[in-house]
Amino acid sequence: MINRKIETKLNKYLKSDEKKILFIWGPRRSGKTTILQKISKKYHTRIFNFDFIEDREFFQPSREALEKIVSTTKIILIDEVQNYPESTQALKLLHDEYDVKIIATGSSELRQTTNDFDTLTGRFVEYYCLPLSFDEVINYLNPNQLDLPRYANTQLHKQLIYGSYPEVYLSKASDDSKQDLLNNMINTYVLKDVVSIYNLKDLKLAKEILTKISLQLGSEVSLREIATSLQANVTTVSNYIEIFVKNYILISLSSFKTNARRAVSENKKYYFYDLGIRNALIKDFRELELRQDKGAVFENYIISEVEKIKKFTDYNFSTYFYREYHGKEVDLVIEDYQKQYKVFEIKLKKDIEDINKVFPLEHKLDVINTDNYFEKLKELL
Numbered sequence: 001m002i003n004r005k006i007e008t009k010l011n012k013y014l015k016s017d018e019k020k021i022l023f024i025w026g027p028r029r030s031g032k033t034t035i036l037q038k039i040s041k042k043y044h045t046r047i048f049n050f051d052f053i054e055d056r057e058f059f060q061p062s063r064e065a066l067e068k069i070v071s072t073t074k075i076i077l078i079d080e081v082q083n084y085p086e087s088t089q090a091l092k093l094l095h096d097e098y099d100v101k102i103i104a105t106g107s108s109e110l111r112q113t114t115n116d117f118d119t120l121t122g123r124f125v126e127y128y129c130l131p132l133s134f135d136e137v138i139n140y141l142n143p144n145q146l147d148l149p150r151y152a153n154t155q156l157h158k159q160l161i162y163g164s165y166p167e168v169y170l171s172k173a174s175d176d177s178k179q180d181l182l183n184n185m186i187n188t189y190v191l192k193d194v195v196s197i198y199n200l201k202d203l204k205l206a207k208e209i210l211t212k213i214s215l216q217l218g219s220e221v222s223l224r225e226i227a228t229s230l231q232a233n234v235t236t237v238s239n240y241i242e243i244f245v246k247n248y249i250l251i252s253l254s255s256f257k258t259n260a261r262r263a264v265s266e267n268k269k270y271y272f273y274d275l276g277i278r279n280a281l282i283k284d285f286r287e288l289e290l291r292q293d294k295g296a297v298f299e300n301y302i303i304s305e306v307e308k309i310k311k312f313t314d315y316n317f318s319t320y321f322y323r324e325y326h327g328k329e330v331d332l333v334i335e336d337y338q339k340q341y342k343v344f345e346i347k348l349k350k351d352i353e354d355i356n357k358v359f360p361l362e363h364k365l366d367v368i369n370t371d372n373y374f375e376k377l378k379e380l381l
């Protein structure tokens with residue numbers, strides 16, 4: 001079993017005097033329930049799963065109801081908290097009036113499903129459980145330093161094709177079975193779950209939008225073009241994409257803006273948190289060497305790993321891409337809280353174009369490729 005980075009923070013929280021509610025956000029099947037099960041086993045306390053009505057009924061905002069919970073445990077574990085937005089008031093009462101710790105997971109942030117979430121301001125902290133990160137994978141394999149480059153390249157190829165969801169990554173099943181599992185995850189969780197939570201009207205349109213985006217990795221996405229091709233409303237397309245971003249399916253990368261007039265783009269780029277999901281949408285699990293999109297696939301992998309670093313660490317930074325009027329662009333711009341800039345070209349091979357003159361502000365230029373990606377990502381941790 002893989003030890004997740006978030007578990008260190010959770011163990012520290014459970015041993016501390018901290019009483020704030022701890023929310024863990026992330027897509028379904030990313031490992032949140034497994035983490036709760038570990039805590040449940042260690043501390044001999046039950047998990048309330050809000051997928052089930054009978055578990056929701058415990059969390060009525062009344063002292064009589066809540067005292068039944070706190071009389072049996074001082075650690076309250078809740079899974080899929082977004083399924084019962086009405087629990088917000090109960091969580092507030094538990095925090096304010098009882099000596100308990102609360103850990104609640106959600107595949108959609110509770111603030112997206114209830115206006116009452118603001119009543120919890122100052123009463124919670126947030127962590128994230130996403131598909132496996134590169135260093136979680138390497139730490140699980142635990143190779144010696146001499147074997148590290150070989151392991152890093154082998155695992156990279158695996159993650160570029162089948163992604164990093166724990167269930168898929170750890171599977172010993174055939175490639176066909178992994179593909180079936182990913183297709184099931186799309187239809188059952190990625191799409192059906194999101195459509196249900198947000199009361200979206202068109203499951204077919206949701207899948208078509210995701211598929212359109214999956215075919216544009218590394219390119220700017222025109223919402224108007226997608227809407228026209230699907231005979232849909234631009235606002236509807238925009239709303240669906242925003243929901244996919246909020247539910248950890250898509251990553252949104254905006255264009256970096258300066259006062260320089262040569263920065264042109266108003267569109268965004270979109271990447272997937274998990275490449276297995278993306279490859280399942282386009283029905284392409286071929287070896288990377290056989291694919292025309294291999295450069296974009298590697299670019300998606302790096303962007304997703306940087307996003308995980310942003311979510312996992314206390315390192316405060318923002319990410320962008322940059323493009324000029326005449327077409328030259330930078331794949332990744334990292335802006336830290338001091339307005340210092342790191343500019344990256346993401347390439348499968350070692351060669352790099354001279355882009356020093358493209359980005360208009362003072363910056364440090366670097367290239368990330370398949371030979372050095374592990375070291376470059378470690379530098380950001």
